[in-house]
Amino acid sequence: MVHHIEQNTYSLNSAEIWSGFKSLLPISCFVAIFGAAFGLAATQVGLDNSTIMSMSTFVFAGASQFATLDLWGEKISLIPLMVTVFFINARHLLMGASLYPWLRHLPPIKRYSILLVISDANWALSLQAFNRGESGIGLLFGGGIALWLAWILGTGLGLYFGNVIHNPTLLGLDMVMACFLLSMVVGGQKNLRILIIWTAAACSSLLAYWYLPENSHVVVGALVGGIVGIFWKEK
Numbered sequence: 001m002v003h004h005i006e007q008n009t010y011s012l013n014s015a016e017i018w019s020g021f022k023s024l025l026p027i028s029c030f031v032a033i034f035g036a037a038f039g040l041a042a043t044q045v046g047l048d049n050s051t052i053m054s055m056s057t058f059v060f061a062g063a064s065q066f067a068t069l070d071l072w073g074e075k076i077s078l079i080p081l082m083v084t085v086f087f088i089n090a091r092h093l094l095m096g097a098s099l100y101p102w103l104r105h106l107p108p109i110k111r112y113s114i115l116l117v118i119s120d121a122n123w124a125l126s127l128q129a130f131n132r133g134e135s136g137i138g139l140l141f142g143g144g145i146a147l148w149l150a151w152i153l154g155t156g157l158g159l160y161f162g163n164v165i166h167n168p169t170l171l172g173l174d175m176v177m178a179c180f181l182l183s184m185v186v187g188g189q190k191n192l193r194i195l196i197i198w199t200a201a202a203c204s205s206l207l208a209y210w211y212l213p214e215n216s217h218v219v220v221g222a223l224v225g226g227i228v229g230i231f232w233k234e235k
Contacts, residue, residue: 016138035154117144
């Protein structure tokens, strides 16, 4: 079924924000655990507490923050640092573009305030809601606030109690977000076009992970999937 998205406009209100906030609280618990792991890892490379908390508050990009720790040292090379962060976060360009049809009617201050807290989880849930003809703005903004606060809280806890989760990968916690997004894909639209797009994106991303520079697989997979979707348009 094709939704006429140009006719569906949704407003942002406190009830929707609160509902979205509560909906994302369960997964926010896992985000807090990752935040604690980041807080611990950041102290181990020599960052002070105020810098660590500022990074989590104003950057709010877990994968990028962990990646910068690998490049941190007495002599910080800014160009590789900037390129790495750009590659990891480049997917936000496509995420923002995918939400434009439902956010374009909002005043710019509201539109861009919402996008400040966009992440994989609240983007996936809100996009599913929009595609069902429902308002996903509350999930996007309220859910984003829940994830953001959980990340900050987790980072703070990690500065003091991080030794409890010294290696989150041993508990499989590094797979929580991947499994969540996979469940969003499985629960989404299913047809040959979607299958081909996801297959092309997955295969190209895997090849880039093996043979191209680190973190480039994020951009490669998104671009290949997007290009296939552009040339194989939905009826």
